[in-house]
Amino acid sequence: MDMKQVFGVIAGVVGFLLIIGVAFSIGQILTLKNEVATYQDRLATLEKNGGAATSKLKVGVVRVNDIALRLQDDPKFKDQFEQQGKPISDKLIALKHQNDAGTLSDQAYADQATPLNNQLQQLFQEILLRPIQNAVNQVGSSGNYDLVVKVEDVVLFAQHNIMEDITDKIWSQIQASK
Secondary structure: OOHHHHHHHHHHHHHHHHHHHHHHHHHHHHHHHHHHHHHHHHHHHHHHOOOOOOOOOOEEEEOHHHHHHHHHOOHHHHHHHHHHHHHHHHHHHHHHHHHHHOOOOHHHHHHHHHHHHHHHHHHHHHHHHHHHHHHHHHHHHHOOOOEEEEOOOOOOOOOOOOEEEOHHHHHHHHHHOO
């Protein structure tokens, strides 16, 4: 067999394999087409019967950090924090005076000040988060939202048309509840 004949046989085999491959691909395409038609029929049936396919979740998203920054500038928030945090702040100031006067070691100061600082931080978060949570509950309920999420920590990806940013509604609710 010369080179021309070898290439002829190879071309024939390749052609045969291509025909088989195309036939196989056409078979796969027809199978996929049938599956798509089946799913379309199932979807149409669900939609006709009022099934879950037609009900979309109403999802609200809140930029909690934005609300928290607004609240921190609010005089009412500042007054409430100062009033409730005053006993803890007074203890911290007294500890600092003792430390400065040398009657309390640096280690003792750190040991006693750390839990007080943690209490102050916890109080700050409670005072900050309570009105936000109350407003989220109110807006979520009155707006018939199925789900309200905090965008900062939760949402990694979302189609723009499935979530509504309700941050301003939450802020308005907080302002109205004063």
